Amino acid sequence: MSNVNNHPTKVITGKCRLSYAHVWEPSSIDGTSEPKYGACIIIPKSDKETIKKIRAAVDAAVQEGVKSKWRGKKPSNLKLPLRDGDEERPDDEVFANSYFFNANSKNAPGIIDLAKHEIMDTSEVYSGCYCRFSVNFYPFSTSGNNGVAAGLNNIQKVADGEPLGGRSRAEDDFDDDYEGDEDFDDLV
Numbered sequence: 001m002s003n004v005n006n007h008p009t010k011v012i013t014g015k016c017r018l019s020y021a022h023v024w025e026p027s028s029i030d031g032t033s034e035p036k037y038g039a040c041i042i043i044p045k046s047d048k049e050t051i052k053k054i055r056a057a058v059d060a061a062v063q064e065g066v067k068s069k070w071r072g073k074k075p076s077n078l079k080l081p082l083r084d085g086d087e088e089r090p091d092d093e094v095f096a097n098s099y100f101f102n103a104n105s106k107n108a109p110g111i112i113d114l115a116k117h118e119i120m121d122t123s124e125v126y127s128g129c130y131c132r133f134s135v136n137f138y139p140f141s142t143s144g145n146n147g148v149a150a151g152l153n154n155i156q157k158v159a160d161g162e163p164l165g166g167r168s169r170a171e172d173d174f175d176d177d178y179e180g181d182e183d184f185d186d187l188v
Contacts, residue, residue: 008060009137014050015158017042019094020102021127023109023155038104039152041133042085045097054082054101057137061148065139070146079147081137094164103135103152110154119157130159 019040026035043050058080066074081102085095111119119125134153140146 007136009057009064010153011050011053011057011133011135011137013041013043013054013133013135014047015130016044016047016050016133017094017098017161018125018129018131018155019100019127019164021125023111023125023152024122026106026108034106036104036106037108037152038102039133039155040100040102041135041150042095042098042100045099051082051099054099054137058082058148061137061139065141065146065148069139069141075146077146079145081148081150101150103133103150105152109152112154112156114156114158116156125155125157126163128161128164129157130161132156132158 019042020038022036022038026037028035043054045051062074062078066072082099083101085092085098085100089095089100111125113119113124125131133155136151136153137148138151140149
C-alpha cells in the first residue's frame with residue numbers, strides 16, 4: 001500500500017496537537033446546524049514542511065474555486081483556513097508559536113495508532129493529544145461567503161499530551177498507593 005499523495009489539495013500533516021476534538025461524535029456548532037465531526041489542528045511554527053504543504057494545498061483549492069465556484073476570478077473577501085495563533089489567540093499558551101485551522105466532516109474520521117491499528121477507546125484520542133491528520137482543502141461559496149475550508153479525513157495518534165479544557169484523565173487523578181478505608185467494611 002502506498003501513502004503517496006497525488007492530489008494537490010490533500011495534506012498529511014506532521015505531528016500536530018488536537019484541540020476542540022469532536023472526532024468520536026458529531027457536534028453542532030450552534031445547535032441548529034447539521035452535526036459534524038471536527039477538530040482544531042494546532043501546528044507548531046517550527047514544522048515548516050507541514051506549513052508549506054498546507055499553503056500549497058490552499059493555493060490549489062483557490063485555483064479550483066476560481067474555475068468552479070467564483071466565476072473565473074478570486075474574490076477579494078476570501079476566507080482562508082490557516083490562522084496565526086500568536087495573532088488570533090495571544091492570551092492562550094496552547095496556540096503560542098503555532099498556526100491552526102479547523103477541519104470538519106459529515107463522516108467519522110478513521111482513527112489509528114502508530115502501528116496502524118484502529119483505535120476504539122474514545123478516551124485514547126482527546127483534546128491535547130498529538131496526532132497526524134489527513135485533510136483535504138476545498139473551495140466554498142455559501143450565502144455570499146467565499147473561501148477555502150478543510151475536510152477532516154483521518155487521524156493517526158502519535159503521542160499523549162496534557163488534556164486541554166481542564167479535564168483530567170482518570171488514571172492521572174488517583175494515587176497508586178490507596179489502601180482503602182478501614183471503615184468501608186462496616187458499611188457493607
